[in-house]
Amino acid sequence: MRNYYLHTSNAQQALEAIKKGLPSVRLSTDLNLSEAEFALSDQQLVLDEDNCLSVAELKKIVKKTQRIYRCCDGDMTPLEDRSAGYYKLVPTAGAPLLEISGVKMHISKGTDPFVSASEMAQQAVRPGDKVLDCCSGLGYAAISAHRIGASEVLTIELSPEVMGLRAQNPWSQDLGKEGIVQRQGSSFELIGSMPSISFDAVIHDPPRFSLAGELYSEAFYREIYRVLRGGGRLFHYTGNPHIVNKGSSFVDGVIRRLKAAGFKRVVKVEHLMGVSAQK
Structure with missing residues (x-):
């Protein structure tokens, strides 16, 4: 049972090819990972014998510019979850990004979500x-760490809705590779059960402060410090710096708390909207 992923861009390509009367069209149906040739027959895009999309269906996809549809076993369903808030995958020119209740959870302007996660x-x-x-969200940073050559990556994600979406995302499939361990739960709670000096590196990419302030606390930073080995490195995504009371920068507050927790060489990494630090 194969999955095909359609969105505004590739649906428009198919419509233009149908309009020109072409016998086939070359498309990416795995969100820009690869391309293949697909037949056009009877005013339809033929993905396989069970999945054929009419002009009307393709036009429906084209209209929804911020949505990805999964075609499988004759059904066409959006990659979204409305069970608790609104979670969806949004198409880009590269890897899809995660959006939660209208808030994009990746750096995507001028770059690709997978590329920015790799840089982190x-x-x-x-x-x-x-x-x-x-x-970990869609797991892009964890996959990148594995590709860099990490011997083991422990990845934690709180939201079952996010984990459900990433299970359907072609770009997240490498999370199943040997050497990557996925856990569902609270990073704030789970880190307390981890042995001291057990990691060489930590990537911390929390939701915005208003949703998870405890993940920006000195108490949590002290736990990160505890589980890191001597000389271990941290990258902490903070998002767009914004002004809080007394005119002090939010990121400056993060830096102060990291230093109070024991970190040194704490440096803003502006193009990645975050901070690097070392134990």
Whole structure:
């Protein structure tokens, strides 16, 4: 049972080819990972014998510019979850990004979500490292850490809705590779049960402060410090710096708390909207 992923861009390609009377069209139906040739017959895009999309269905996809549809076993369903809030995958020119209740959870402007997550991993991870990935989302940073050569990556994600979407995302499939361990739960709670000095690198990509303030606390930073080995590295995504009371920068507050927790060499990494630090 194969999955095909359609969105505004590739549906429009199919419509234009049908309009020109072409016998086939070359498309990516795995969200820009690869391309293949698909037949056009009787004003339909033929993905396989069980999945054929009419002009009307393709036009429906084209209209929904911020949505991805999964075609499988004759059904066409959006990659979204409305059970608790509104979670969805949004198409880009590269890897899809995660959006929660209208808030994009990746750096995507001028880059690709997978590329920016890879750059975050490169800030902290070295070949052979044992890595903790807190608040992993679609798992792009964890996959990047594994590709860098990490010996083991422990990845934690709180939201079952996010884990459900990433299970359907072609770009997240490498999370199933040997050397990557996925856990569902609270990073704030789970880190307390982890042995001291057990990781070489930590990637911390929490939701915004208003949703998970405890993940920006000195108490949590002290736990990260505790589980890191001497010389271990942290990259902490903070998001767009914004002004809080007394005119002090939110990121400056993060830096102060990291230093209070014991970290040194705490440096803003502006193009990645985060902070790097070392134990």
